[in-house]
Amino acid sequence: MSKFTDLLILDRSNDLTEPDVLYPFALEELLCRHVGEGGAPLVHLWRHPRAFVMGLRDSRLPGAGKAAEWLERDGYSVAVRNSGGAAVPLDLGVVNLSLILPKRRQGEIDFRDDFERMVELIRLTLQETGASVSTGEVQGAYCPGDFDLSIGGRKFCGIAQRRQAHAYVVQAFVVAEGTGRQKARLAREFYQRASDQAGGGSDHPRVTEESMASLEELTGIGGGAAAKFADGVKRVIRDRQTPEGMERAASGLWLPERDQVIEMICMLKQRYGIRKG
Numbered sequence: 001m002s003k004f005t006d007l008l009i010l011d012r013s014n015d016l017t018e019p020d021v022l023y024p025f026a027l028e029e030l031l032c033r034h035v036g037e038g039g040a041p042l043v044h045l046w047r048h049p050r051a052f053v054m055g056l057r058d059s060r061l062p063g064a065g066k067a068a069e070w071l072e073r074d075g076y077s078v079a080v081r082n083s084g085g086a087a088v089p090l091d092l093g094v095v096n097l098s099l100i101l102p103k104r105r106q107g108e109i110d111f112r113d114d115f116e117r118m119v120e121l122i123r124l125t126l127q128e129t130g131a132s133v134s135t136g137e138v139q140g141a142y143c144p145g146d147f148d149l150s151i152g153g154r155k156f157c158g159i160a161q162r163r164q165a166h167a168y169v170v171q172a173f174v175v176a177e178g179t180g181r182q183k184a185r186l187a188r189e190f191y192q193r194a195s196d197q198a199g200g201g202s203d204h205p206r207v208t209e210e211s212m213a214s215l216e217e218l219t220g221i222g223g224g225a226a227a228k229f230a231d232g233v234k235r236v237i238r239d240r241q242t243p244e245g246m247e248r249a250a251s252g253l254w255l256p257e258r259d260q261v262i263e264m265i266c267m268l269k270q271r272y273g274i275r276k277g
Contacts, residue, residue: 058087
């Protein structure tokens with residue numbers, strides 16, 4: 001598995017100090033830029049206790065502003081991400097997993113290979129559970145796409161991508177613990193509120209509660225599934241790292257200062273703000 005030999009691990013899955021859910025997205029934007037300049041490729045793990053992340057299309061729904069206000073009143077950190085995909089609810093049972101990698105050749109578009117690399121990482125992580133992971137859009141799921149990951153027909157993971165000139169980020173949300181039904185219900189209610197002014201005719205996912213489930217529900221992974229999944233990802237990466245790869249990666253290690261990330265958050269909010277009115 002040479003594709004993982006020089007990946008550094010940035011595990012922020014237990015760092016819950018940043019209340020703004022845009023913080024990890026802004027951090028990845030800066031890290032991606034650095035990787036494109038020759039920095040070390042990374043795998044980034046993070047969680048957020050209570051957030052709702054919209055896709056760009058979601059943010060343009062006629063009632064998106066009012067729906068966002070409804071979520072914020074209920075204690076959610078609400079944001080619009082600059083990668084593909086649609087709305088995703090987050091809590092401590094969801095592990096967010098990102099691969100930050102350089103493009104193989106300048107200008108090359110190989111997005112399917114990039115998605116497949118993430119799929120392989122997740123399948124390797126879940127190998128010990130014995131579960132059969134399928135790829136393909138799950139009808140009724142939130143954030144639907146060709147690279148939905150499901151077990152027994154119910155989705156537990158969605159994958160999106162953010163591409164820069166010389167590097168890219170493949171982002172996955174993995175519903176590890178809790179109930180998928182509860183998260184699907186929240187996403188469905190968001191869309192009902194966000195599309196209200198269009199009389200239900202807006203172009204958005206039609207979410208059904210039975211389409212989503214967690215790894216805790218779908219496999220024998222047991223309690224503490226979020227921590228177990230994160231540990232499994234790190235184990236898969238470490239088993240495939242090589243001394244040569246780590247030496248190369250260590251020479252390109254860099255993390256931005258917090259004020260740089262905050263500055264990027266402001267930029268993202270200006271560029272991808274939620275449409276009001």
